[in-house]
Amino acid sequence: MPHPITTAWQPSPTAADTVLELSDITKVHRGGKRAVDGVTLRLGPGMLGLLGPNGAGKSSLLGIASTATRPTSGQLRFAGNDALAHPDLLRRSLGYLPQDFGVYPNLTSREFLGYLAAAKGVAARAARTRIDELLELVNLTEAVRRPLRAYSGGMLRRVGIAQALLADPRVVIVDEPTAGLDPQERVRVRNLLSSLATDRVVIFSTHIVSDIESVAGDIAIMTQGRLRRRGTPDELLRELAGQVWEVVVGPAEVAAVQARHLVSRQVRTADGVRVRLLAPAPPYPGAVQVAPGLEETYLAVVNQQADQTTWAVR
Numbered sequence: 477m478p479h480p481i482t483t484a485w486q487p488s489p490t491a492a493d494t495v496l497e498l499s500d501i502t503k504v505h506r507g508g509k510r511a512v513d514g515v516t517l518r519l520g521p522g523m524l525g526l527l528g529p530n531g532a533g534k535s536s537l538l539g540i541a542s543t544a545t546r547p548t549s550g551q552l553r554f555a556g557n558d559a560l561a562h563p564d565l566l567r568r569s570l571g572y573l574p575q576d577f578g579v580y581p582n583l584t585s586r587e588f589l590g591y592l593a594a595a596k597g598v599a600a601r602a603a604r605t606r607i608d609e610l611l612e613l614v615n616l617t618e619a620v621r622r623p624l625r626a627y628s629g630g631m632l633r634r635v636g637i638a639q640a641l642l643a644d645p646r647v648v649i650v651d652e653p654t655a656g657l658d659p660q661e662r663v664r665v666r667n668l669l670s671s672l673a674t675d676r677v678v679i680f681s682t683h684i685v686s687d688i689e690s691v692a693g694d695i696a697i698m699t700q701g702r703l704r705r706r707g708t709p710d711e712l713l714r715e716l717a718g719q720v721w722e723v724v725v726g727p728a729e730v731a732a733v734q735a736r737h738l739v740s741r742q743v744r745t746a747d748g749v750r751v752r753l754l755a756p757a758p759p760y761p762g763a764v765q766v767a768p769g770l771e772e773t774y775l776a777v778v779n780q781q782a783d784q785t786t787w788a789v790r
């Protein structure tokens with residue numbers, strides 16, 4: 477059986493409508509850590525879900541795409557222009573939520589957004605209307621009079637999303653926008669970003685597959701500084717067709733199954749433990765083949781990079 481996840485992937489599906497283009501980007505941080513290693517991404521309007529485990533290099537890459545930091549090598553182009561030599565054009569068209577977004581704790585959300593709008597050059601009257609709209613969009617209208625120090629982590633994240641949208645950006649880059657949000661807020665933020673992506677470039681970075689699987693038509697998976705996959709959810713799912721199995725085992729057997737296979741799910745049932753696992757051939761008598769989920773593709777890719785040869789744990 478050939479290795480199940482070595483299918484060729486396209487570095488980019490986009491063509492003439494490219495808005496943002498990262499070419500062969502490498503970032504070596506001070507101290508020598510190669511956080512991004514030769515990443516090329518061409519992006520047109522739509523949402524790219526950027527998936528990767530902690531430390532994969534997502535934030536380093538997004539810092540470069542947003543011109544907050546410079547790459548060690550590589551090129552960044554926005555609307556056909558060199559955005560490393562002339563970052564202002566991109567900056568004026570950009571909404572960016574960094575992972576470590578900070579606020580002034582003594583300001584209210586309205587004051588804080590007003591301050592940022594002024595810094596971005598949004599006219600005062602337009603800013604007031606826009607801020608009210610955005611506070612409503614991120615569901616913070618009731619909290620606008622409270623100082624930001626009284627906000628929860630999830631509320632601050634939503635202020636961060638609002639500030640990224642202040643100047644009606646063409647490119648929206650959000651680094652873990654759903655961190656700290658409860659399930660209802662996550663759905664709200666996902667839908668908001670999805671609606672923005674109809675005519676903008678949106679890059680949504682996360683390590684949580686469910687954050688993006690229902691909203692991103694384009695998914696990139698990054699590990700160890702490299703882009704390992706890029707494709708539609710269907711393309712990524714196809715890689716594992718015929719390789720995901722479900723089997724019910726006794727509680728005492730679970731550890732042995734985990735030692736031999738990559739287990740994506742296990743649920744205790746009345747008959748034992750229902751285990752979903754990845755295997756290129758039927759792993760046990762009675763194992764039933766099931767449709768792969770995106771989380772399984774992600775697990776397989778991440779695990780393959782850790783192991784290099786196969787996703788079956790040996």
Ligand SMILES: Nc1ncnc2c1ncn2[C@@H]1O[C@H](COP(=O)(O)OP(=O)(O)OP(=O)(O)O)[C@@H](O)[C@H]1O
Pocket residue numbers: 505506507509510511528529530531532533534535536537575683
């Ligand atoms: N400013 C920095 N100086 C030195 N090393 C850094 C710096 N920023 C990131 N790194 C290192 O680069 C690697 C990639 O980190 P990065 O934050 O880009 O990944 P990530 O995919 O966003 O992960 P996370 O979700 O944990 O932030 C990690 O090993 C990290 O420790």
